Amino acid sequence: MELTENQEMYLKILDEFIEQEVEPRLKELDTVDEYPFWMQQRMAELGFTRLVAPEEYGGLGENMTTLLLLIMRACQYNNTLGSLLNCSNNANKLLSFANEQQIETFLPRIVEEGKFMGMAYTEPSGGSDSRAVQTTAVLDGDEWVINGTKSFISYRSAVGSWQVSAKTVDEEGNEGISVFLVDAQAPGVSYGAHYDKFGWCGSDTGDVYFKDCRVPKWSVCGEINKGLHVSLSTLDGARLVIGARAVGYAEGAFEKAWEYASTREAFGRMLTDFQALQHYFADMYSDAQVCRGYLMHLASELDAGRSIGKGGSIAKLKCTTMAQQVCQRAMEICGGMGLLKDFGLSRYYEDACVLITGEGTSEIQKNIIFKAIKKDHR
Numbered sequence: 001m002e003l004t005e006n007q008e009m010y011l012k013i014l015d016e017f018i019e020q021e022v023e024p025r026l027k028e029l030d031t032v033d034e035y036p037f038w039m040q041q042r043m044a045e046l047g048f049t050r051l052v053a054p055e056e057y058g059g060l061g062e063n064m065t066t067l068l069l070l071i072m073r074a075c076q077y078n079n080t081l082g083s084l085l086n087c088s089n090n091a092n093k094l095l096s097f098a099n100e101q102q103i104e105t106f107l108p109r110i111v112e113e114g115k116f117m118g119m120a121y122t123e124p125s126g127g128s129d130s131r132a133v134q135t136t137a138v139l140d141g142d143e144w145v146i147n148g149t150k151s152f153i154s155y156r157s158a159v160g161s162w163q164v165s166a167k168t169v170d171e172e173g174n175e176g177i178s179v180f181l182v183d184a185q186a187p188g189v190s191y192g193a194h195y196d197k198f199g200w201c202g203s204d205t206g207d208v209y210f211k212d213c214r215v216p217k218w219s220v221c222g223e224i225n226k227g228l229h230v231s232l233s234t235l236d237g238a239r240l241v242i243g244a245r246a247v248g249y250a251e252g253a254f255e256k257a258w259e260y261a262s263t264r265e266a267f268g269r270m271l272t273d274f275q276a277l278q279h280y281f282a283d284m285y286s287d288a289q290v291c292r293g294y295l296m297h298l299a300s301e302l303d304a305g306r307s308i309g310k311g312g313s314i315a316k317l318k319c320t321t322m323a324q325q326v327c328q329r330a331m332e333i334c335g336g337m338g339l340l341k342d343f344g345l346s347r348y349y350e351d352a353c354v355l356i357t358g359e360g361t362s363e364i365q366k367n368i369i370f371k372a373i374k375k376d377h378r
């Protein structure tokens, strides 16, 4: 694929940043489970946190193809780097539903400060069933009062605003689910300790509590009781972003395994001289290339303003499954070294496992794909 001048320029800036500032701290990033504020600040300074935000709102107006290319490169090194690139995509997500007050209050936090618009959807009772929300929002005069607990919520210390799903009742007494945009530091919002988890080191994932959290009436995203439309409307892009992260992990793990196998001897030969391992490398490389190509195709469709239908779910399912398999194989190729944290390979596998679960598990993606196939065959 031929890159545009802009894409080459952004990749060059990102590569220089990685080489000079990220690579020297990779071990720390892989082992110290704290959000790297320094990285957020530098990514904002370099302009990456405004990459795909529209120019009229202070963004650089780049497209999905450019975003995915950069995320694939970033995730070959570090997961948070990929998340920060996606921050600018939060601006487009916000603009897809926001009213004037929401844009004025929250957009600058994304575009100027590089703070995420986080998703607070999952609850202790479950994440796959987005309708099984227990959190409530009740209208009291000119304010909504939100009460509930959200769990498994990421990048809490780096978020400027939360999209929060809650059960609501409209003026006619109809029940539904609405989504609210809430200041991350609003009174009534508090945070539990971060989880000790497998993968996504430094993502500050944990509970977010809403206790009598009062927000202005204009905090509703879109229409009352139509919250699921808000969350579903930007899922296509979000799933491609997950796919791009997955390709990045797979390619990062591939390089690490290649470096090891091409310098390690066994039985008087290089590991890369064994045909069994040659076939592993051929499979790993081909699988990542196919996923990369499919993502680029879907991104160009979105950039052309066309819908990608079930493509987003197919990409999420296939890219994340591929990444988990490739990263696991890469670890096996490196023998015992592959299992040492210090070696810097196992974290790709851990991160890939997180992708399988986040933003709709593989089973949920298969449900969506099957439903779409069935509809196509009516």
Ligand SMILES: Cc1cc2nc3c(=O)[nH]c(=O)nc-3n(C[C@H](O)[C@H](O)[C@H](O)COP(=O)(O)OP(=O)(O)OC[C@H]3O[C@@H](n4cnc5c(N)ncnc54)[C@H](O)[C@@H]3O)c2cc1C
Pocket: 118, 119, 120, 121, 122, 125, 126, 127, 128, 129, 151, 152, 153, 154, 155, 197, 200, 205, 354, 357, 358, 359, 360, 361, 362, 363, 364, 367
């Ligand atoms: C590191 C990390 C970060 C996260 N960050 C966020 C975040 O920022 N914001 C947020 O809102 N959430 C976040 N999540 C939560 C994530 O979205 C949920 O974990 C995910 O949606 C699955 O929900 P669950 O864990 O409750 O599993 P469940 O919903 O309990 O599912 C358990 C199993 O049952 C399967 N299953 C469930 N329903 C069906 C069905 N209908 N058909 C077939 N199989 C089914 C699932 O596929 C899964 O294998 C994060 C999770 C992790 C691990």
